[in-house]
């Protein structure tokens with residue numbers, strides 16, 4: 001079997017669990033040297049040991065922490081080829097009751113964290129002079145509005161914008177920047193929905209392929225975008241959503257689900 005990411009060094013932020021762990025697992029299988037970067041040191045170590053990756057503690061909202069992650073990775077492995085800016089948090093609540101604290105927390109991790117990773121890894125790609133690839137994890141919520149997840153939607157829409165700006169800034173240096181927009185995925189982030197039979201069925205009613213996505217679904221898309229097969233693709237969003245964005249009822253179902261879970 002061809003290893004499509006052979007000899008590439010890749011960092012996956014928020015890789016200790018969920019989609020990040022799925023991406024890390026697929027990258028290792030494709031021959032990449034993977035560094036799992038997460039704020040949860042113990043979980044990162046467990047996942048890294050299980051899949052044959054290494055791990056580093058990093059908080060993507062802290063510029064110094066991201067700088068250290070990049071410097072230590074390059075010092076250890078000699079180079080950096082791919083960074084997947086995946087770390088993110090959820091955060092819902094009715095629009096009229098959304099607090100400044102919640103707004104700042106969601107925007108800081110989900111948008112500024114992606115910006116920091118793109119800018120700081122981008123600088124190192126330019127200095128290296130050997131190209132590179134950035135993959136940012138946005139969401140279907142970056143393409144839709146929702147009165148119960150306004151901060152999350154704003155952050156994920158912002159991730160699409162940062163992806164496009166970074167793609168333009170870095171194209172002259174042979175660096176590609178793309179985003180993946182997952183739909184409803186089977187991770188801890190959606191546990192409140194999946195554990196509730198009624199809510200789960202309501203959400204799936206807006207998914208043409210009628211299932212929750214898996215970390216491997218997103219991992220497969222990330223492998224493609226990181227590989228040479230995507231060498232002429234930059235500034236794009238690849239939605240991995242089972243057709244959610246096409247379904248006429250998907251947005252109203254999602255608003256209902258977010259409202260119900262926020263009310264608990």
Ligand code: NDP
Nearest residue numbers: 014018019039040059060086087088139182184185187189
């Ligand atoms: P999980 O909550 O399962 O995992 C997120 C990981 O990121 C956790 O290990 C978490 O650590 C880590 N993390 C959170 N904040 C930081 C930070 N500041 N610095 C470093 N690591 C951090 O989430 P998912 O795997 O479900 O989601 C991954 C990405 O995919 C997110 O950006 C999310 O918004 C996006 N997404 C998810 C969807 C879904 O349905 N699950 C749908 C669309 C997009 P800790 O355990 O300490 O919190």
